Amino acid sequence: MPKYLIQATYTAEGTKGLLKEGASGRRAAVEQVVSGLGGTVEAMYFAFGEHDxxxxxxxxxxxxxxxxxxxxxxxxxxxxxxxxLLTLEEIDEAARRQVAFRAPGK
Known part of the structure; x- marks a missing residue:
């Protein structure tokens, strides 16, 4: 299954919702959305800095x-x-593929 890294930053409105329902409430909401489309949540962390x-x-x-x-x-x-996100094996496969490319000006 394709794997994705999601980075998110709350708006002021979103932060108010987080404060109201807590981190566990948001985790439950994320899991419900993802599982509803046949996916899974591997990991979820809250942070501070550029991303919440x-x-x-x-x-x-x-x-x-x-x-x-x-x-x-x-x-x-x-x-x-x-x-x-790509696995190590996928990158190895990509590195083995021949790609016809000419750099600009060459």
Whole structure:
């Protein structure tokens, strides 16, 4: 299953909701959304700094990830960034593939 790193930052409205329902309430909401599309939450951590929380999730396909991303962003409660994650084996496979490429000016 494709794996994604999600980094999120709450808006003022989203932070008020977090304060009201707590971190465990948000974890339950994330797990419900992800599992509803056939995915799983591998890890979820709250942080401080540029991002308020990060999580690693698995989805059956990229369309499921896109559907969640669009819905969450439309809520206005947080800003998110989803980064596809690749295994070591996938990078090894990519490194073995021949790619015809000419650099600019060469």
């Amino acid at each position: 929380f990060v999580c690693i999730i698995d989805f059956p396909d990229p369309v499921s990830m896109a559907a969640v991303s669009l819905t969450v962003k439309a809520s206005g409660a947080l800003h998110t960034q989803a980064t596809p």
